[in-house]
Amino acid sequence: MKFPYSEKVLDHFKNPRNVGKIENPDGKGLEGSPACGDMVAVYLNVNPETLVIEDIKFESYGCASNIATASIITEMTKGKTLDEAKNISWKQATEELGGLPTVKAHCSVLAVEGLRAAIRDYEEKHGLVSEKETTTEEVVRRRLKHVMNPMAGLDIIRTELVTKIEINEGSVRILIDLPSDHQFASAIKEDILEKVESLWDIEEVNVVFTE
Amino acid sequence: MEDKTAYFDNSASTRLDERVFEAMKPYYFDTYAVATSEFAYSMGIDAKEALEEARSTIADSLNASPGEIVFTSGSTESSNMAIKGVTSALKNKGRHLIVSKIEDFPVLNTAKSLEKQGFEVDFIEVDDTGRLNTEQLAETITDETVLVSIQHANQEIGTLQDLESISSICREKGVLLHTDATHSFTRVPIDVQQIPVDLITIASHTIHGPRGVGGLYIRKGTPINKWMDGGFQEFNLRAGLENIPGAVGFAKAVELVTEEENKQIKALRDHLIERISSEITDVILNGSKEHRSPHNANITFHYVEGESLTLHLDMRGFAVNTGSACFSRSLEASHVILGIGGDHERAHGSLRFTFSRYNTLEETDTIVDAIKEIVAQLREISPLYEKK
16 A cells, blocks of 8 residues: 655654643744645744753644644754754755655645744744834745645745736735636635735735636 | 455445446456347347346336436536536527536536536525525526536435425426436435436446446436437437446446345444444534435544544545545535535544445444544644643
């Protein structure tokens, strides 16, 4: 029998490491993707002197890729500084796992985002974040790098699905080079809305598909 | 490991019955000619006889006449043929089509494809058990309506529609009715003398028959155009070489389904639902309790995700299906669960169990035991589950 998952993914799925909650954590991140319905929570305890992650735990309401990625990033980040942990990419995590099916990329990205959200939470609570920046095309582009193109397993920026980004007084218009009835259109749209709507100075997001 | 799989995905496909295989064999090795007229060579005449005998058996199971059954390559083709064939024949009458929101893809996507060609299509709502709002149906029918297509049993939640009321509404309004009975055929019999439905999609792969074989019942006198060009087979309605071993196997599969067996399957299914509902907290039975095909159970386990659940079950030798978006190729949650007013979360943790002739009480008990352990384990790591 052949699973679409590597031995290592299956191992982390069956026996996830560092599972659970930390009571009163120093940092907490909860990320959910409406595109697939998965959620992941990451809890951190950080040494305030050295900014080293001393303890990390996660919870998952998700599929195998989500659980396995969350599990491996807890192993990869324990004992690392926040800056080191922040730089662990989704790609490194999946490589560490021996690869993931491309269509499952967005479930696993969620785990990495959960980690980053927990770090951001810590930094915000401890006065380590600078002023809010105004949303520019570049800011939106950066966010869209976290939206997966399930056909390629890479983000929609790198796979050139985004043909235009327009920002006008709190409203963003994003043009996607896919027909609106494409099998992944609604999943991609939901994912984009989720990533962009949360920008502090954005009130409206329009995702436009080609006909 | 393969042969030990306890298989609970019988609405997707079933194991072929050996008796069906034996019945089919001679039509591959001995009587392999095409069906010919009675003036041709004997092998062709024998083949023709076998085909017509199979047709009679299928017709009997619906209380129809043999001339009202056309063999096809399966339910997808049958539903395409029914909808495209009738709308084409009645194009001068109108261009309005009605289907339910929770149809399976052959009907749903045929309707969407006609919509693109300029047809007006209404997708009728269902209630939270999956039953159609018949009043809404009656109000939606107009002079332009050429066909109503409402399934008999739902593919995911097993809900049975009230075909009697639906067919009498259609009769009263003078509109033709097609029903996709892929997931009820022989499990919940339809008598076409009692229920005035005009076209019925049926399939063989759900009842231990060969896959790639199906049929369409077409009530005598129903206007329908041929939609696939070719030869003159099947009353000049379905072109292409007849699949005689397939038809013979299909007929044998129909013969083998008994009332007794349907009762046994239902008893196993009820046992599974009963045990899960009483032994696991925070579960919902999706679909209707009373109006349900006997072999289907569909249950949502809150706070866990379906793909994780099916993968754990697979590793322990059980095959089940889920409505979770993670499991689907399009990454979309089940349109059926969403259609009965469920949210993404309800689809996310839903499992479909479909039973067959070969399921046993023992494996039904062991799958429940396994689910109890796995659900507890997954809830333990779920951020949504409040530990009690």
